[in-house]
Structure formats: C-alpha cells, structure tokens
Amino acid sequence: MSLIPRKKVIRQVIATRQRLQAISVLGATGSVGVNVLDVIARHPERYKVFALSGFTQLELLKKQCLLHRPDYAVVPTPQAVATLQKQLLEEGSQTQVVGGESGLKFVAGHRDVDTVVAAIVGAAGLNATTAAVEAGKKILLANKEALVMSGALFMQAVRSSGAVLLPLDSEHNAIFQCLPSHAQHGLAHAGVRRILLTSSGGPFRQTPMAQLHNVTPDQACAHPKWSMGRKISVDSATLMNKGLELIEACWLFGARPSQVEVVIHPQSVVHSLVDYVDGSMLAQLGNPDMRTPISHALAWPQRIDSGVEPLDLFKVARLDFEVPDEKRFPCLALAREVADVGGTAPASLNAANEVAVQAFLDGRIGFMQIAECIRHVLDKEPVVAVTDLYGVMEADASARRWALGWLNQHYQR
Ligand code: NAD
Ligand code: MG
Secondary structure (H helix, E strand, O other): OOOOHHHHHHHHHHHHHHHEEEEEEOOOHHHHHHEEEEEEHHOOOOEEEEEOOOOOOHHHHHHHHHHHOOHHHHHHHHHHHHHHHHHHHHOOOOOOOEEEHHHHHHHHHOOOOEEEEEEEOOOOHHHHHHHHOOOEEEEOOOOOHHHHHHHHHHHHHHHHHEEEEEEEEHHHHHHHHOOOHHHHHHOOOEEEEEEEEEEOOOOOOOOOOOHHHHHHHHHHHHHOOOOHHHHHHHHHHOHHHHHHHHOOOHHHHOOOHEEEEEEEEEOOOOOEEEOOOOOOOOEEEOOOOOOOHHHHHHOOOOOOOOOOOOHHHHHOOOOOOOOOOOOOOOEEEEEEHHHHHHHHHHHHHHHHHHHHHHHHOOOOOOHHHHHHHHHHHHHHHOOOOOOOOHHHHHHHHHHHHHHHHHHHHHHHO
C-alpha cells in the first residue's frame, strides 16, 4: 500500500485513544454504508457519525439520522433538503441537512472530520472522494470507480495532502493485510512477485454460454456469496468488477497490470493473496462479510470486533481455484486492455460500463451486450494522457455519449 505517513499513523492512534473519531459516510444508505453504520454502532466509545449522505432512499436516511444523530445529512436536491429537514425537526433532531455535490464536498473536507467513508457508487462519487483526499483525511475507499477513473491524479493528491488511504474492497483490504508496511516503497522492495485477486465467479460461473444471452437483471443480482448494490452485483456477474479491481490494485499497490492475476475461487473465503519471490504465498481468509474489511480499516492499525462470525474451516472443508474464462467474461479482458493502455482509457471503460449496466438493469439490452457496448466505446473514444480532473470528466462524458449512441442505434428506448 502506498503512502501512509508514519507520523500520521501515530497521530491517528493517539487521537483514537483521546477522543471519538468523527466519520462522514458518503453513500450511507447503500450496502457498504449500512455495514459501516453497523460496525460504528458497536463502538460508541471510539466513533461518532459526523455526516451521512443518501441519494434515493431518503426514508432510510431519515431513520439513520435519528439513530446515529449526525451533525449533517446530505441529499441531492433543494427539495429533498427541505423535506428531510422538516421531517427531522419534527422528530426533535438537530441534524442539519445540506444539498447536492457542494454538500458532499463540505462534509468530506470539513475540519471536524477525521475519517471519510467513500461508498457512493460509480463516477458520482469522484468529486466528493477527491475533496476528502485533498483535505488530507483518513479515507476508507469503497468507491473503486473514482480510483479507476483518475488513478494517477488521485494517488498524487494522496501523496501531496498526506491523506491516509485504506481499502474497503475486500480483496484490496486482504492484500493490504498481507503486505509488509515497507511495500509502500515498491512491491519489488518488499519481494512481491504477484498479487492474486480472488473472484467468486459470480452467479453465471457455470451457466451454459447459450443461456447467458437471456439471463435477467434479478438473476444477475443474485450473487452466490455477497449481498451488494445492483450495479456492483451486475459487475460481479460480468467480472467487470474484477477488472475494475485489477486497475484499483495497480494504483493502490504500485503494481503493473501483468503482476495482478485473477483467480476464480467459488467458496469466497480467501479474499486475495500475495505471492513472494521466496515461494511464500500469504492470504487473508474470513467469512464473506464486508464488516471485516470495514472494521479493519476503521480501527487500523488496531483491531476491533466486527460482529462477523469466525470462519469455520471444517465447514468450508475445501478451497477451489480456477482460471477465469475470458470468453464467458469478456469484460475482464476489456479491463486488462485499458489497464495496459492507461491515460483516459480506464475512465472511458468505466463510463461505458455504467451506461451499459444501467441499460441492462432497465431491460433495454441483454447481459452479453454489456461487453459489446463497452467494446464499441473503446474503439471510438480516443485515449489521451491524464493531466487534470477536467480531462477525466471530458473522457467520462464523451464515453457516455458514445455508449448512449450505440444503445439508441441498436436497441429500443
Ligand atoms: P449501493 O447501490 O448499495 O449504494 C450506493 C450509495 O451511493 C447509496 O447510498 C446511494 O444513495 C448513493 N448514490 C448513488 N448514486 C448517487 C449519486 N449520483 N450521487 C450521490 N450519491 C449516490 O452500492 P454499494 O454496493 O454499497 O457500493 C458502493 C461502492 O462500494 C461501489 O463503488 C462499489 O463498487 C463498492 N464496493 C461495494 C461492495 C459491497 O459489498 N457492496 C464491496 C466492495 C466495494
Ligand atoms: Mg471486491
């Protein structure tokens, strides 16, 4: 893991002992957000909620505000601000409601905040996550799309602000746990040969290829091992999630794409592995429950109870590992391609994927057309070097236009 300044770590440990850590949870109403609040609620002596954000499930956000009593809540529109503020006042709550992207940036960079959980899904999380990085916060990163889009800028901002970046993604959290602290000076320096990212293979690992054209969004979202939001569930079914994670791993750990291997592991108890030059291979194991990586990152470098059952190895009994089939999962090959190309290519892939996944969830295209749409966009969209966030957003917008054009040409509205 790159760049966690030693002084900062010591400061964090002292701060944790002295006072409650104030946490902003961006994307509190989502699958990751709900798990984060579950862990926080187990440790009132350590953590307090500074802010919660929601986008659509505002009834849930209201309940979360009444339970966790944050200083701020963030909702998307002025109308939603007025509605939620009125409801909270009626309940005697002192939470102040703020709106829009400026509200998200405000609670991400606020001087009273120690830790920001970046758990908004997709490109929508980029600006708020960047605000937290620039403010030098401790960032618990779930929003992998932000890193995929703007990796070089993101990591540069982490270095210059002194932010502490900890991965919540279970695979990256596992790798972080298997690496020594001096790996921040380079994987070669730490004697690392390869990183192995595990994947359950998703719900269609063994579905006959011919049937993949007709699978439904609900089938795609019925993940065999993890319960997650709908976008990441479809990404897990296409293995685009693993492709995005490959790019995420390259940025987080300073790896070359060729150093990151994807391994299908249906039991989903080995969350990832690190292969060392001396022949040692270290792995992190646990039940597939996001509260483990969340607790690890929240308390790091200490350990706290997460509420997760200990892993029963006798119940697991066996561990299987398979090579991924790129014919079945073309999205994995597309992600590896853009990881090698670099520049704005990952931002274009991410944007095209977001549009295609939404079209699949809306019933406009079939499961196998997700990769076709992305292929089309990558063939059309020129790749340029990333110099600033503006360039990243340009590539994102342009890729979305190509993807929508392809959808309108090939499929019904
Ligand atoms: P989710 O769909 O359950 O929740 C997404 C959250 O983002 C919600 O709070 C929603 O209100 C908010 N949101 C959505 N669109 C928004 C917008 N335009 N502006 C502001 N807020 C918006 O998603 P999730 O499964 O919790 O995943 C969140 C992120 O974490 C994703 O990037 C995903 O890849 C990553 N992640 C998730 C898991 C998991 O187990 N769910 C594991 C690893 C990584
Ligand atoms: Mg993951």
